[in-house]
Amino acid sequence: KNEVEQSPQNLTAQEGEFITINCSYSVGISALHWLQQHPGGGIVSLFMLSSGKKKHGRLIATINIQEKHSSLHITASHPRDSAVYICAEGGSQGNLIFGKGTKLSVKP
Amino acid sequence: NAGVTQTPKFQVLKTGQSMTLQCAQDMNHEYMSWYRQDPGMGLRLIHYSVGAGITDQGEVPNGYNVSRSTTEDFPLRLLSAAPSQTSVYFCASSGGLAGGGIQYFGAGTRLSVL
Numbered sequence: 218k219n220e221v222e223q224s225p226q227n228l229t230a231q232e233g234e235f236i237t238i239n240c241s242y243s244v245g246i247s248a249l250h251w252l253q254q255h256p257g258g259g260i261v262s263l264f265m266l267s268s269g270k271k272k273h274g275r276l277i278a279t280i281n282i283q284e285k286h287s288s289l290h291i292t293a294s295h296p297r298d299s300a301v302y303i304c305a306e307g308g309s310q311g312n313l314i315f316g317k318g319t320k321l322s323v324k325p
Numbered sequence: 326n327a328g329v330t331q332t333p334k335f336q337v338l339k340t341g342q343s344m345t346l347q348c349a350q351d352m353n354h355e356y357m358s359w360y361r362q363d364p365g366m367g368l369r370l371i372h373y374s375v376g377a378g379i380t381d382q383g384e385v386p387n388g389y390n391v392s393r394s395t396t397e398d399f400p401l402r403l404l405s406a407a408p409s410q411t412s413v414y415f416c417a418s419s420g421g422l423a424g425g426g427i428q429y430f431g432a433g434t435r436l437s438v439l
Binding site for chain 1: 418
């Protein structure tokens with residue numbers, strides 16, 4: 218069974234800061250997902266990646282298959298980025314194994 | 326498009342009662358899943374389906390039953406509710422690689438078992 222670990226558990230940043238959230242997993246995977254859970258509870262998928270790097274707006278996700286590690290970066294952070302960010306391993310079929318999440322708070 | 330619709334949003338049950346959590350998607354997705362979310366535990370996979378008529382167990386399947394008779398619907402049945410099943414339940418669907426692997430989540434069902 219794959220273990221998915223995230224760090225840090227909690228992160229507080231000032232508006233405008235560059236943020237990095239890390240995710241590591243124990244065995245080889247087909248793909249890694251990054252998701253965002255809003256304070257109201259809704260979950261939104263941000264990225265699925267199996268190699269390299271993806272970018273969407275101020276969000277960048279990278280993955281290093283050899284090191285079994287992925288990072289989510291947020292550039293020019295804003296209070297509206299405050300949320301729980303979750304990584305999960307698994308393919309596109311939806312049988313995912315999740316990390317416990319990183320709670321991000323961005324202060325104005 | 327409604328996306329993924331879960332009903333009900335909230336439910337209170339007594340120990341031993343049975344109920345069905347409904348999940349429907351209107352995106353013609355092959356893949357659907359049920360997860361539960363508990364404080365400090367993260368999301369955990371209960372059951373999933375790769376198409377109509379095909380289901381499989383996830384990490385925490387005990388006490389839950391599923392079926393997938395149509396592409397659109399994937400109900401989750403609690404056979405005899407226990408306090409340990411108090412949780413927030415999320416249904417998700419995906420179009421697979423054709424859809425970029427993006428998972429679409431319902432808004433969740435908050436269940437309390439007394």
